[in-house]
Amino acid sequence: MKAWCRLSSMGLVALLLLAGCGGNENGTENPESTEEASEEMAMEEPAPEPEPRVEPFSEPVEIDFVATLRSDRRLMVEGESNLPDSARLLIVVEREASGVRWQSRTSLEEGHFAAGPFGPGSGLPDGGYRITVNLPVANVQPLAVRQRIGEQGEHLSGPLVSTSRHGLGQVASSSRRFLVGSEPRRTTDQVEVLGIE
Numbered sequence: 001m002k003a004w005c006r007l008s009s010m011g012l013v014a015l016l017l018l019a020g021c022g023g024n025e026n027g028t029e030n031p032e033s034t035e036e037a038s039e040e041m042a043m044e045e046p047a048p049e050p051e052p053r054v055e056p057f058s059e060p061v062e063i064d065f066v067a068t069l070r071s072d073r074r075l076m077v078e079g080e081s082n083l084p085d086s087a088r089l090l091i092v093v094e095r096e097a098s099g100v101r102w103q104s105r106t107s108l109e110e111g112h113f114a115a116g117p118f119g120p121g122s123g124l125p126d127g128g129y130r131i132t133v134n135l136p137v138a139n140v141q142p143l144a145v146r147q148r149i150g151e152q153g154e155h156l157s158g159p160l161v162s163t164s165r166h167g168l169g170q171v172a173s174s175s176r177r178f179l180v181g182s183e184p185r186r187t188t189d190q191v192e193v194l195g196i197e
Helices: 002-019 031-043 143-149
Strands: 063-069 075-081 088-095 101-107 112-118 127-135 161-163 170-180 192-194
Touching: 063 127, 063 170, 075 088, 075 127, 088 112, 101 112
Parallel strands: 170 192
Antiparallel strands: 063 075, 075 112, 088 101, 088 127, 127 170, 161 170
16 A cells, blocks of 8 residues: 555656646647747847958058157157058167167057157267167057958068967068268168258
C-alpha cells in the first residue's frame, strides 16, 4: 500500500510539472506567456550593425610646412598634409646649439595645421633650429584616423614613413632646418633663413 501511495504521489507531481510547462488544458501554448517572451526579446539590445568599410589610406604621406618669426622673436609653424582629417600631430622645435626643445600638439583640420608660438618669452636667440612635424603612432590617434592608417600605421607609405623607435608600428615625420637672426650665416646646408616679419 505504501508503494502505491508513493507511486501515485510521484505521478501527481510529474503531471503538475508537465502542466506548468507553458501549456493549457487544450495542449496549446498559453498566449500570455508567448506575448511576454516576445516583449522580453524586443527589450533586448538589437545586434550592432557592422561598421561601414573605411577605405585605407593609400597615398604616400606628404607633410609640408613653413615657419615664421613673430615680432616678439617667437616661432609659428603652419602647414598642410594629405593625412586624414583629425590626425594628431606633434610639432617640435629644437635649438641646435643647446638641444633645448619646445613642442606643441595639434590636429589636422581640412588638410591644414598650425602651432605655436615656440620659444621663450624673451624670444629665440640667433642660431640654427630644427623643426620637425611628427605623426605619432596609431594607438594615440582618433578611431577614424586609425581606421584609415591601420592599427599599426600599416597603410602609411612614402619617404616620410619609418618604424617607431618603440616598435609600435609606423610613424611619419618631416624635418627642416631654419636659421634665426638678423644677419644670415654662410652655410652649405639646405637651410631657410627667418627674419622678423
